[in-house]
Amino acid sequence: MTDRADIHPDANGFRRLSYTCRCGWIDWGHANGTGAAGLLTRLKAGHNDWPANSSSNIYLNSSPAFLVSYTQRMGNRHIQLPLNTRQWIVKRGLSSAMLVHVAYTIFLSESLAFESYQNRWVWRVLTDSGFSAEDLVSNMVGFYRALHGKSEADMRALCGDVGEAESLAIWDSQVPNGLGAIKNRTTQPIYFSSSACPGSQSLPTEFRSLQLSPHGMNWVQPRGTSVPLGIAASWLRYTYDSTGDFRISLN
Numbered sequence: 001m002t003d004r005a006d007i008h009p010d011a012n013g014f015r016r017l018s019y020t021c022r023c024g025w026i027d028w029g030h031a032n033g034t035g036a037a038g039l040l041t042r043l044k045a046g047h048n049d050w051p052a053n054s055s056s057n058i059y060l061n062s063s064p065a066f067l068v069s070y071t072q073r074m075g076n077r078h079i080q081l082p083l084n085t086r087q088w089i090v091k092r093g094l095s096s097a098m099l100v101h102v103a104y105t106i107f108l109s110e111s112l113a114f115e116s117y118q119n120r121w122v123w124r125v126l127t128d129s130g131f132s133a134e135d136l137v138s139n140m141v142g143f144y145r146a147l148h149g150k151s152e153a154d155m156r157a158l159c160g161d162v163g164e165a166e167s168l169a170i171w172d173s174q175v176p177n178g179l180g181a182i183k184n185r186t187t188q189p190i191y192f193s194s195s196a197c198p199g200s201q202s203l204p205t206e207f208r209s210l211q212l213s214p215h216g217m218n219w220v221q222p223r224g225t226s227v228p229l230g231i232a233a234s235w236l237r238y239t240y241d242s243t244g245d246f247r248i249s250l251n
Contacts, residue, residue: 002027002134003178007167019167021160021197022204023137024189025179030138031155033146036107039070040146043099046092057251059239060220064092070110086110089240090219101213104143108187108212109221111139133182133190140187144207158204162196170194216242 006017006027016029042049048058049069058065071085088106090099145155162170174192175182184190191201213219223244237251 002132004168004171007164007171009164015164017134017167018156018161018163019170019192019194020156021162021194021201022189023141023159023207024191024201025134025137026141026159026161027134027138028152028156030135031142031145032152033142035070036103036143036146039068039107040100040103042068043090043103044096046090049087057237058089059237060089060091060218061239061241065089065240066092068106070106086113086221088219088221089244094218098213098218100147101210102219104210105213105219107139107143108136111136112185130180131183131185133179133184136184136187137189140207144210148206158206160197162194166194166196215244220244222246 002017002025007015009015014028017025017027020026046066048067058067066089067087068090069085069087090102094102141155141159144150145152150158170192182190189201189203191197215221220240220242221244222240235251237249238246239249240246
C-alpha cells in the first residue's frame with residue numbers, strides 16, 4: 001500500500017510513488033519488474049518448477065508440457081506475507097513471442113488474485129490496497145520493463161514522471177482519502193488533471209503490444225491439485241485437457 005509519504009524520496013533517494021502524465025499514479029516498487037523477469041526466465045527454460053516433479057511426463061492435450069509456479073507477496077512496509085503459490089501447465093515448443101504472451105497472462109492473473117486477496121476484509125488490518133488506483137498499472141509497467149530490459153529511469157521518462165512537488169500537489173488537491181479509496185480493476189490508468197501534463201493523457205504505445213493468451217490452448221491452470229507430488233514418477237503420464245482437469249496413465 002502506498003501513501004503520501006511515499007512521494008518523498010527515502011534515505012537512498014528512491015521515490016516509490018509518483019504521478020506520471022501517461023501512466024497515472026505509479027508505485028515504482030511494484031514496477032521494478034523483478035517478479036516478471038523471474039517468470040519469463042522460468043518459462044523460457046521450460047523445465048518443471050518443482051524438483052519433485054522434474055521426472056514427470058506432463059502433457060497438455062497431446063502435446064508435451066511443463067509446470068510453472070508463481071506467487072506474489074502482500075502486506076505493508078512492515079509485514080510481508082506470501083500468497084498461495086499457484087501453478088500453470090504450459091505447452092512445450094512455443095515460440096519466444098508466444099511464451100511472452102503466456103507469461104503476461106500468468107503475471108496478470110496472479111496480479112488480479114493478489115489484489116483480490118488484499119481486498120478481503122481479513123487483510124485490511126494490513127492494507128487497504130486491494131485494487132488501489134496504481135496497483136495493476138504499476139504491475140503492467142513492471143512487466144514491460146522486464147521484457148525490454150529497461151531501467152527505472154527509462155520507465156519514469158516514458159511514463160512522464162511529473163516529479164515530487166507536482167505529485168504532492170495532485171495528491172493534496174485530488175486524492176483526499178488516499179489511492180486505496182480509488183479502485184481500479186484494469187491496467188488502464190486513472191488520470192488526474194495536472195499543469196505538468198498539457199493536452200491529452202494516454203498510455204504509451206509501448207505498453208499496448210501484448211495480448212492475453214486464451215486458456216486451454218497453450219496453457220491451462222489446473223483444477224484443484226496440480227501434479228500430485230507424492231506420486232510423481234517417470235513411468236507415469238499426466239495429461240491435462242483444455243479445462244484444467246487431468247488424468248494419470250502409465251507412460
